[in-house]
Amino acid sequence: MKEQLRKHYLNELKTIPEIDRERINQKLQEQLFQHPKWTQSKSIGITISACYEWDTIPIIEKAWSEGKYIAVPKTVPETKSMIFYYISNFDYLKKEAFGLLEPDPNYLAKATDGDLDLIIVPGIAFDDDGYRIGHGGGYYDRYLAKQNVNTLSLLSNQQLVKKLPIDDYDIPVKDLIVVY
Ligand SMILES: Nc1nc2c(c(=O)[nH]1)N(C=O)[C@@H](CNc1ccc(C(=O)N[C@@H](CCC(=O)O)C(=O)O)cc1)CN2
Numbered sequence: 001m002k003e004q005l006r007k008h009y010l011n012e013l014k015t016i017p018e019i020d021r022e023r024i025n026q027k028l029q030e031q032l033f034q035h036p037k038w039t040q041s042k043s044i045g046i047t048i049s050a051c052y053e054w055d056t057i058p059i060i061e062k063a064w065s066e067g068k069y070i071a072v073p074k075t076v077p078e079t080k081s082m083i084f085y086y087i088s089n090f091d092y093l094k095k096e097a098f099g100l101l102e103p104d105p106n107y108l109a110k111a112t113d114g115d116l117d118l119i120i121v122p123g124i125a126f127d128d129d130g131y132r133i134g135h136g137g138g139y140y141d142r143y144l145a146k147q148n149v150n151t152l153s154l155l156s157n158q159q160l161v162k163k164l165p166i167d168d169y170d171i172p173v174k175d176l177i178v179v180y
Pocket residue numbers: 047048049050053073075082097098100101122123134135136137138139140
């Protein structure tokens with residue numbers, strides 16, 4: 001069920017025309033930068049976006065320009081866990097599984113639990129309650145199970161579903177910014 005939904009919505013995302021993608025990216029950023037969770041957060045955890053994901057690069061640059069701290073996740077496949085590392089430029093990133101860019105721990109400082117004021121959670125489909133389907137690694141569910149941190153996701157209405165199937169371990173995102 002989840003696997004089918006994941007495939008379907010991933011395909012939807014991949015086929016959004018470039019012109020719409022640009023407009024949605026613009027609006028997501030506009031709304032994010034006005035959001036109280038953004039303005040009130042000093043340290044933000046966010047991924048480096050892959051091609052079909054919403055562009056996080058301008059978001060990271062904006063954060064730096066506002067004096068915020070940015071931390072990006074490195075996945076630990078053995079334990080299916082994530083560790084966030086602070087970055088202040090795009091120099092120390094490495095291509096890892098699935099072509100995702102991850103921080104190089106040899107050069108960067110770890111964010112300790114409780115450091116981050118806000119985590120911007122990636123996902124493929126979401127429902128009104130903030131439940132989400134991601135890439136299927138369960139990385140965010142495991143991470144968010146360990147600590148109660150503010151979370152927010154960015155999505156287009158094409159990614160919004162009335163009701164997703166929920167498993168015991170699923171942890172909903174607290175706020176959604178949806179662009180129509
Ligand atoms: N840009 C970006 N970075 C991100 C994420 C993301 O969604 N986007 N992640 C968001 O979580 C984490 C990486 N997510 C991953 C999710 C699944 C698998 C993976 O190994 N998938 C296997 C099957 C998983 C399994 O065996 O259960 C596969 O697809 O074959 C790897 C990384 C952290 N970084």
